[in-house]
Structure formats: structure tokens, C-alpha cells
Amino acid sequence: MLNVKKKDIESEIFTGSMADISFLLIIYFMVTSVFSATRGLDFQLPEDSTTTPEIKREDSIDVHVQQGGVVFVDGKEMALEQILPYIAEKLKQNPDKPVILRTDPEATYGDMIRVFDLLRQAPDKIGVEIKTISIPTQREIQNIWELFGVQ
Amino acid sequence: MAIIRGRARRTEAGIFTASMADIVFLLIVFFVLTYNPEVDRTQVKLPKTWVRTEIPKEAAFISIDKAGVIRVSTGKEMSLPVGSEEEVVTFASNVVAENPYKEFVVKADKDTKYDYVDKVLDALKQAKAKVIFLLSEQKTVEDVG
Numbered sequence: 595m596l597n598v599k600k601k602d603i604e605s606e607i608f609t610g611s612m613a614d615i616s617f618l619l620i621i622y623f624m625v626t627s628v629f630s631a632t633r634g635l636d637f638q639l640p641e642d643s644t645t646t647p648e649i650k651r652e653d654s655i656d657v658h659v660q661q662g663g664v665v666f667v668d669g670k671e672m673a674l675e676q677i678l679p680y681i682a683e684k685l686k687q688n689p690d691k692p693v694i695l696r697t698d699p700e701a702t703y704g705d706m707i708r709v710f711d712l713l714r715q716a717p718d719k720i721g722v723e724i725k726t727i728s729i730p731t732q733r734e735i736q737n738i739w740e741l742f743g744v745q
Numbered sequence: 746m747a748i749i750r751g752r753a754r755r756t757e758a759g760i761f762t763a764s765m766a767d768i769v770f771l772l773i774v775f776f777v778l779t780y781n782p783e784v785d786r787t788q789v790k791l792p793k794t795w796v797r798t799e800i801p802k803e804a805a806f807i808s809i810d811k812a813g814v815i816r817v818s819t820g821k822e823m824s825l826p827v828g829s830e831e832e833v834v835t836f837a838s839n840v841v842a843e844n845p846y847k848e849f850v851v852k853a854d855k856d857t858k859y860d861y862v863d864k865v866l867d868a869l870k871q872a873k874a875k876v877i878f879l880l881s882e883q884k885t886v887e888d889v890g
Contacts, residue, residue, distance in 0.1 A: 616769040623776030633797035634850065634880040639870060659859075697859045703809075704792045704855030706862070707879060711794040731867035732860075 635710060637729065654728075655684050657713070659697040663705040674712060681713075682720040692726035699732060785824040785852060787816055792855035793884035800878050804848040805840045807833065807869075811854040813861040820847075830864045837872030845875070852880040 657677070658666040665672055667680055684691055693713060697706040710727070717723045730738075787808040803820040817836045818824035827833055840847050849869055853862050869877055 613765065613769065616766070616773060620769065620772050620776065623773070623780060626780075632800050633883075634800055634878040635794055635796055636798045636876060636878045638876055639874060697863070699858065699860035699863060701859045702855065703853045703857050703859050703862045706859050707792040707794060707855065707881065710879070711796055711881075711884070714794075714796040729866065731863050731870060733867050734870075 635707065635714060637727065653691070655681055655691055655693045657693055657695045657709060659695070659701050659705050659709050661698050661700040663701065663708065665709055674708070677709070677712060678716055678720045681716065681724065682722055685722050685724070689722070690725055692728055693724050694728045694730060696730060696735065784818040784820055784822065785816060787814075787824065787852065789852060789854040790856060791852070791880055791882045793888050794881040795884045797881060797883060798878065800850055800880070801848050804850045804878065805837070806850050806852060807837075807865055809851070809853040809857055809861050809865060811857050813857060815861070815865065830868055833865055833868035834871050837869050837874055841872050841874055845873075847874075848876045848878060849874050850878045850880055 656666075656668050660666065665674065665677065667677055672680065681693065695706070695710060695713065710729070713724055713727050785806045785808045787810050789808065789810055805820050806816075806818040806824055808816045808824060814826060815833060816824040816826050817833065819840055827836065837849065840849075851862065851865060851869075853865075866877070
């Protein structure tokens, strides 16, 4: 009978390539992930929008953004800093008064956003929340005009 | 003067790498947790706003570049260009049919004509979308002054 001495083999996990794999993963995540904007101005649309709501000018505050960023509130040209104090006065009489934000198709998106952002800051700047900010589209505006027989 | 003749001790120069694995794994965990694949890579100059709300993950994306080119994504795959307003309505209707409370993100260039954005908003209204986010960057004091 042979008396062979058993050779001790240590069991271990080979970790030599771990650093390579880890660095590859890091490089993959760094290359594919980008620092993207993940926030924005939100607005909710009415639950049932099958019917166009009737908008009476005297029941609402009409904010009209025109080409070049000029803003008219209820037909009067106003600087940005004048808009919220004017709206605050109107909301004192009727806190439920909606604000209708219309934008000229030739104006830029940035012009509209500047005014929308301002309206959303109402609680901080004038201490009153504008309960409804409506952003009608050109099609909706035309529908209303047709409803009132305006060409 | 006595000279002490000692045998110089050799110290091998090396970089301590024992903590490298910890650092690498920490970095991997960070990237895995914060990884959010961007579904739309349209280059736009976003408008800046003070008010900003967090956009939910996997919201549907509609991007509009300065020239008015519209691209859409359900939030799961890369965005694809669409040719007309009707295609946006079809896309949004399909998304809403799948999930009526799905959020839509409008990513538009601040210098684009509002007309393009208006048409997209109209399409979303026709598709009965409920929540819309207008993507923006944070406005800072430097932007004002």
C-alpha cells in the first residue's frame, strides 16, 4: 500500500480580475449616465375635458403674452413686477378667480414660461395662491371665439 | 569621528491599494442607485424657473427643439421623431390607454416658437392626459441680476 501524503490545497475565490470588472462597470455607468434635468413646472388638466369650459372675461384675469415677451393683463400692458400685485388686488375681491394664460403663437416658449413661473410664485410673493391657472390652446381659444361669433 | 556603519534598510515604494476595492464598490453602488437612463437626448436650451417639481421616473417624454422637430418616448425606450401633430395625438392616446395617470414631460427649447408647444399641449389635451410637466432648469440669482 502506498503511503502518499495528501497535499493541502487551500480553497479561495480568485479575485485578481475583480478590479478590472469593477472599473469596467464604473466606466460604463459614468459614460451612460448623464446629469439631466429632472424637475419642471407641473400643471394638471381637468378630469373631463370633453366640453370646452365657458370662459367669461369678467370672471377671470386674462394674462396675454405677446411676441417679444410683452405682457398684457386684462388688456393693459404691464411689467413683470406689476402683474402679481394687480392679481392680488383682484383675488381679494374673489379668491376663486381663475387666471387665463394666453400666449401668442409667435412668442417664444421662454416668454410663456417666464410668466407661468411668476404666476406659480404667487403664494411666496403675494401670499395668495392662484387656485386655477388655465393655459388654453389656440384651438380652444378659437372654439370660444366661434362660440361668441367672433371671427 | 566615529562612523556608524549600518546596513541601509530597503523600503519598497508602492501604492496602498487595500482600500481600492471599497472605494470602487462604493462608486458602483452610487451609480447603480442614481442611474437613470436618459430616454431623450435632444439638445435644447431649457428655460429657467424658480418653481420646479420633481418629475416621476418613466414619465412619457415629448421634446421640441428650436426648429420645431418633435420627438416622443414612452419613458422606457429612446425617443423617436414624429412627423405631425396627429402622430403626437396617436402616441399620447396610446400611452393614456395603457396608463390613464401617466405623466407627460414637455422638454422644449426656450427659444422655440410657442406655436409648436401649443400644438403639443393641444395634442395632450385631446389624448386626455392628466398631468403635464414643463421641463426646466433651476433659476438662480445670477440669472436675474
